[in-house]
Amino acid sequence: MKILVPCKRVPDPDQKPRLNADGSNxxxxxxxxxxxPFDAIAVEEALRIREVAHPDTExxxxxxxxxxxxxxxxxxxxxxxxxxLLVEHAGMSDPWNVARLLAAVVEREQPxxxxxxxxxxxxxxxxxxQFLAALLNWxxxxxxxxLEFFDGxxxxxxxxxxxxxxxxxxxxAVVTADLRLNEPRYxxxxxxxxxxxxxxxxxxxxxxxxxxxxxxxxxxxEVVNSQRxxxxxxxxxxxxxxxxxxxxxx
Amino acid sequence: MSENISDVIIIGAxxxxxxxxxQLAKRGASVRVLEREQIGNGSTxxxxxxxxxxxxxxxHTRMLMDGVKIxxxxxxxxxxxxxxxxxxxxVAETPERAREITDLVxxxxxxxxxIDHITIDxxxxxxxxxxTDDLIEACWCPTxxxxxxxxxxxxxxxxxxxxxxxxxTNCPVTGVLLDGDKVTGVxxxxxxxxxxxxxxxxxxxxxxxxxLAGTTLPNAALGHVYLTTQxxxxxPVDRLSPGFRNRHHRIYGRPENGGLLVGIYGEDCPEYDMxxxxxxxxxxxxxxxxxxxxxxxxxxxxxxxxxxxxxRTPMHVTTGIMTFTPxxxxxxxxxxxHEGLYHCTGFSGxxxxxxxxxxxIMSELILDGKxxxxxxxxxxxxxxxxxxxxDRVEIKERCYKMQGSYYGRVEGEISGTS
Numbered sequence: 048m049k050i051l052v053p054c055k056r057v058p059d060p061d062q063k064p065r066l067n068a069d070g071s072n073x074x075x076x077x078x079x080x081x082x083x084p085f086d087a088i089a090v091e092e093a094l095r096i097r098e099v100a101h102p103d104t105e106x107x108x109x110x111x112x113x114x115x116x117x118x119x120x121x122x123x124x125x126x127x128x129x130x131x132l133l134v135e136h137a138g139m140s141d142p143w144n145v146a147r148l149l150a151a152v153v154e155r156e157q158p159x160x161x162x163x164x165x166x167x168x169x170x171x172x173x174x175x176x177q178f179l180a181a182l183l184n185w186x187x188x189x190x191x192x193x194l195e196f197f198d199g200x201x202x203x204x205x206x207x208x209x210x211x212x213x214x215x216x217x218x219x220a221v222v223t224a225d226l227r228l229n230e231p232r233y234x235x236x237x238x239x240x241x242x243x244x245x246x247x248x249x250x251x252x253x254x255x256x257x258x259x260x261x262x263x264x265x266x267x268x269e270v271v272n273s274q275r276x277x278x279x280x281x282x283x284x285x286x287x288x289x290x291x292x293x294x295x296x297x
Numbered sequence: 298m299s300e301n302i303s304d305v306i307i308i309g310a311x312x313x314x315x316x317x318x319x320q321l322a323k324r325g326a327s328v329r330v331l332e333r334e335q336i337g338n339g340s341t342x343x344x345x346x347x348x349x350x351x352x353x354x355x356x357h358t359r360m361l362m363d364g365v366k367i368x369x370x371x372x373x374x375x376x377x378x379x380x381x382x383x384x385x386x387x388v389a390e391t392p393e394r395a396r397e398i399t400d401l402v403x404x405x406x407x408x409x410x411x412i413d414h415i416t417i418d419x420x421x422x423x424x425x426x427x428x429t430d431d432l433i434e435a436c437w438c439p440t441x442x443x444x445x446x447x448x449x450x451x452x453x454x455x456x457x458x459x460x461x462x463x464x465x466t467n468c469p470v471t472g473v474l475l476d477g478d479k480v481t482g483v484x485x486x487x488x489x490x491x492x493x494x495x496x497x498x499x500x501x502x503x504x505x506x507x508x509l510a511g512t513t514l515p516n517a518a519l520g521h522v523y524l525t526t527q528x529x530x531x532x533p534v535d536r537l538s539p540g541f542r543n544r545h546h547r548i549y550g551r552p553e554n555g556g557l558l559v560g561i562y563g564e565d566c567p568e569y570d571m572x573x574x575x576x577x578x579x580x581x582x583x584x585x586x587x588x589x590x591x592x593x594x595x596x597x598x599x600x601x602x603x604x605x606x607x608x609r610t611p612m613h614v615t616t617g618i619m620t621f622t623p624x625x626x627x628x629x630x631x632x633x634x635h636e637g638l639y640h641c642t643g644f645s646g647x648x649x650x651x652x653x654x655x656x657x658i659m660s661e662l663i664l665d666g667k668x669x670x671x672x673x674x675x676x677x678x679x680x681x682x683x684x685x686x687x688d689r690v691e692i693k694e695r696c697y698k699m700q701g702s703y704y705g706r707v708e709g710e711i712s713g714t715s
Contacts, residue, residue: 059584061582061583061584062575062578062582063575063577063579065575077575081586082586082587087587121588122586122587122588125587125588126587126588230611231587232587232608232609233585233587233588233589233592233593233596233608233609233614234587234588234593234608235593235596235597235607235608236590236593236594236596236597239588239590239593242588278466279336279454
């Protein structure tokens with residue numbers, strides 16, 4: 048089986064972002080990127096499928112980013128993905144267009160499963176997986192917290208606000224990973240070194256036959272000031288008094 | 298102390314600044330501590346705190362042993378547990394490293410430090426979680442252990458506060474005020490503060506503070522990483538199991554919360570130019586990438602000694618920034634041309650355990666003009682006239698090499714024994 052894992056690079060959520068000069072977006076020169084944590088969970092799940100259920104699985108990581116944005120695809124390779132594909136695209140990309148590009152990649156790669164993060168931690172859209180399933184006319188299982196192969200399909204535990212929902216989907220399918228699906232591994236030294244040597248195939252939206260048609264426009268961006276003001280209190284009673292003072296409790 | 302005037306201003310509320318503040322205040326000085334972020338949130342908050350008292354010189358060993366006494370008093374005063382006496386082992390798998398241990402035992406005994414050889418069987422009994430089959434030599438120091446960094450910082454703060462120290466957090470220093478060659482105060486985001494004595498205890502930022510005063514401090518900010526495994530019922534790590542140093546694999550470690558903490562002094566490490574980091578950079582938010590090469594090297598090395606550790610072991614990874622000097626020893630005291638500006642930084646991965654006695658030394662230097670310890674090897678001006686040590690590129694290069702050689706070189710009688 049082939050598993051396609053879309054891997055988005057996102058600004059490191061642990062570092063405070065800066066805006067560019069005209070305030071139109073995050074300054075992506077000053078920012079450091081990481082692999083979207085939910086996509087890392089998807090990579091990990093694909094690795095586990097290869098390790099346990101289907102040893103003949105090929106794992107393909109795909110990124111849509113500027114031509115020099117290979118680093119986060121290398122993270123996926125270092126974790127254990129077999130190969131990586133970079134769709135060159137600079138600038139704004141809304142979930143609809145990302146889904147269209149991914150659908151074209153699916154057309155080309157013919158995977159049996161698309162495993163991806165439920166959302167990216169930068170824009171928190173949580174739409175791409177759903178759009179992609181619709182475009183492909185494939186079943187979708189979103190917010191997956193557990194996966195098992197079952198009767199030629201997948202049995203998926205979904206985390207919903209009402210509790211765990213268990214559904215069965217036929218393959219091929221789109222599955223989006225939730226936080227509790229697994230804990231991604233750190234890459235081992237040999238695989239980091241191996242990943243450095245792997246070549247990453249590049250393609251473009253034009254080559255994939257996709258003309259981007261932006262439907263969402265980013266108007267402006269502002270940083271919310273959340274400066275912590277800490278003060279040491281001497282004991283619990285003092286803490287309670289201060290909380291009352293601040294009208295946090297009665 | 299009046300609103301913005303004190304006897305002493307200390308820049309940096311890590312263990313070095315906090316300990317110095319406490320000792321100065323105990324002797325009656327009015328002290329203000331200025332911290333860019335929160336108390337103990339920089340290197341202090343990321344430290345492992347391993348206490349290995351046996352150092353390359355008897356004077357350094359004496360300092361660390363006295364430090365333990367100070368910590369024990371602090372525990373009483375602040376009612377916290379800081380010092381965890383687990384004992385420590387050093388292990389060797391090559392004849393070269395075995396000789397190193399034999400030399401150390403000799404040095405230790407000559408200054409009446411409690412140290413002895415132990416057999417590999419004894420070692421295996423003390424450390425069932427360690428792979429010992431390939432080891433040929435080990436030694437045991439029963440009075441070693443580790444200091445809990447946040448508890449230590451908390452205790453300094455608590456006792457300092459009781460002696461009147463004022464702590465100003467979220468208060469980055471933006472300038473140093475000078476009158477000729479004398480310091481008179483600092484500019485901060487919260488206004489100017491005045492004092493005839495300023496202590497630069499800003500850790501990795503300390504060379505930037507020196508820059509603000511128009512002088513050069515030859516230290517550099519280098520990255521460091523350690524991991525802490527989650528408790529594993531198959532490989533329990535007793536909370537009093539010994540700390541260890543395994544120089545061949547460049548690793549050290551100790552028990553932590555039912556798991557094992559393992560850190561590395563690798564051959565290379567990330568370098569940081571502190572002036573290029575955001576002004577509100579928060580060290581406690583640093584995280585390792587999933588494909589961080591230094592972490593991978595750490596895991597690889599840890600696995601050689603603890604085969605049950607691998608990249609899939611449930612673990613917490615801590616990354617932070619240390620302040621290294623070209624010889625691995627701190628800078629304590631003034632530099633020529635800047636009267637009243639005392640530096641107290643560059644602890645090269647050993648700040649927690651040196652901090653108790655460093656506070657005493659700094660307070661003596663400031664109030665008495667000299668220390669009761671022989672501090673020649675840690676004086677701030679020891680590189681002042683050495684060619685190349687006014688040049689950042691050269692400084693970084695030397696400090697980087699020092700870090701790389703920390704566990705790499707074989708220990709001699711004079712060199713430090715980290």
